[in-house]
Amino acid sequence: MIEYSKSQSAGILTLQKEGLMPQEEKLEIGKKHRSLLIGVPKEILKDEGRIALTPLGVELLTSCGHQVLIESNAGKVANFEDLNYSEHGATIVNNSGQIYQCDIILKVAPLTIEEIDLLKGDQLIISSLHVTFQSDAYIRKLMAKKITAIAFEYLKDLNDTFPVVRSMSEIAGTASILIAAEYLSNQHGGKGEMLGGVTGVTPSEVIVIGAGIAGESAARTAQGLGAHVKVFDYSVYKLKRLQNNIGERVFTSVIQPKVLANALKSADVAIGAYKLINQEPKFIVSENMVKDMKKGSVIIDISIDQGGCFETSQLTTHSDPVFRKHGVVHYCVSNIPSRVARTASYTLSNIFSPILQRIGETAELKHLLKTDSGLRSGIYMYRGILTNQYIGNLYGISSKDINLLMAAF
Template sequence: MVKYIMKSLQCTEEVTSPTYALVNEYEIPKGKVYHMDLYRIKDEDELLNMGIEEYWESADYNFIEWPDIAQDFFAEGQYATQTETLERHKGGNKLSIGIPKEIYEDENRIALTPNSIRAIIGHGHKVIVESGAGEKSHYTDYNYSEAGAQVTESRKEVYSCDVIVKIAPPTMEELSFFKPNQVLLSSLLLPRMNEPYMRALKSRKIIAIAMEYLPGEDGTYPVVRIMSEIAGMSAIYTAGELLSAGDGGRGVLLGGISGVPPAKIVILGAGVVGEFATKTALAMGASVRIFDNDVSKLMRLQSIVGRHLHTSTFNPVYLAYQLLSADVLIAAVHSKSGRVPILVTEEMVSKMKPGSVIMDISMDQGGCVETSEITSHRNPTFIKHDVIHYGVPNIPSKVPRTASAAISNILTPMVLRMADQGSIESLLYDNKNIRLGVYSYKGCITNKYLANRFGLGYQDINLLLASKM
């Protein structure tokens, strides 16, 4: 231990044991150091004879081994060793984080809210927000400025930051602002990906992380789950609005009233979207039917809700029968591999009641209703066979403030961990879950599906990090 202390005191001499010499003396820039070993001292007289008092009364450093024999010479605790465990700080790098304005028409959310900005600024980092970035989520430039962010009109200045955090992936124009080894944290949105876009990512050598592919400690995907919760709840609220006579609906109240039966809602899919759609519909007093081919999901849903539910597997005949009297169809089927199957044919739709509503939440995977088409928040519906169709793929953007706060709560800890680790490379090396979200790394495509789909070379992110690339 003394050797390490002497090194920190900038001692250039060789440090040896004073067992036989009793006292070793060293020169340091700030004076002298006396290193004593009292193991061979038998009594206090020997201490006085060796001049112990002169050493202790000097203004120099005194390091004593085996001090028990001299305990009567100083006050209790005066020369006692105090052991303290210090926190090891891995990084301490100060990051600059850029938040650009979303330019896609249907994207109303923002990745980091003012409350999260306060936390990031409080850790000593710099945040630059493009003017107007939070307007669609009802966060003003003033809110961000008060939180400590720098608000700028210059998009180029925002994209000069170390880390770019946004909801939608950048456009080809926005990619031109990126520099090598810059970190992009955004959603991936597979339907918008194409070969020129992926080649642009490669050529810019961007480290791109898809937020929806970041798993939590429990194996679930927190961004996907929280957006699915919002989509399930919003689907029921929106369907209730569309059923009103003012929107061309049947003029039916979801929950009904005393003496009048409630609306009947058919839900396809018992995943997270289906779960929250079911909870919301039941809370509003609607009559619900749930379909899913995974019986364990149906059992789980009944257990969560805590009551008996009308459930079934995807039997086409029984599904068609239920749709004949349905007021609302919520299509919330998800596929792990590509497009979702068509479960509701055009013939089934044509036999539904006039003014009924179809909410196809599977539109980002092609839709599971044959008559569905992609719509936007500006023009969310169209009518076919006298049935109102809603095909907006980005339903959470309908409630952007809630959705933004939810995403921000998930991303903020990751941004702070990135700084604490010292670099994005260290963060990826130490965190397997975050590595799973990386699809482009310094000129390499690290997502096997994207590499195969566009005929680009695939590189394993684990090997790249191990090679210190």
């Protein structure tokens, strides 16, 4: 212990009183904020009415000093007027070309080739990808623009779940049962049955293939209407989880072709909700199984954006949603949540507003990617370098591990 003389002690006391004592050097460790220029274009994909930022989401971002450009009428289908956006701090732009010059582009549908041509390059694109509907030329065109791209379907949250997939699947699962009910009724040329159960009348039979979020939502909705529900999946764990989450006894079975085929013979509704993540598309229900289904029964293939669960499925649109094959109604619209565009938009905005805030709180995106594994998992291209091995294998393009790239940059 150091001892001081009376004169030294008095001097130190004086320095303390006057605030002149030497202090430890304090390094700035706070986050460095930057202003983002975010562009939200109007969706040109037919029947796509969702928008990834609501007026409240815009207000959250502009209050942090970010600039948000919204293309005129981008939110119209979801019943968000231009005035709603401008009142919350957005700049309304009539020229889509101006939107695509922003540093960050946030949209719902994948970019089209024409939209990629409008990009200035070296930008961050946040959108869905629907990789099975793209091509090697599409991926290479993005690479040539030195794009960093985040796919809705690959993005994870702090709980290691897929927030966009989860929320859209929840909406799609619930909506699928309501849609099936419409096509069972006389209103759309159905066989005139009500989906559910009425006292004294045999309840409808609903088969749900896939025990994920969409399947669980579909099963819960059908169960609530009084239908007799059977759920099939390859995973016993997922079936148990669904059973526990629903809280009621539901018939569950591991997918076995003979058992599934017998169940489909008496089904009024079949929901295809089996999701594939970075796997080759494959159908679960063969055409022969569909042939054996009752005439007038309804198939809703939620998984059509990944190839579909049914061999007979073909992509349809909201404007022309159904076709009949072997006497069975097929509804194979890829973006079912767009039927309830406003609800879906609120959900998307709740996910992406905080993400954009976090991006703005770092000096560069790479700093956030190094610490945020969920956001990093959403990256399938970084500065023009493909980082998703599945996409690379699918289209014969070499890819590099994003974790190795982060170490290099």
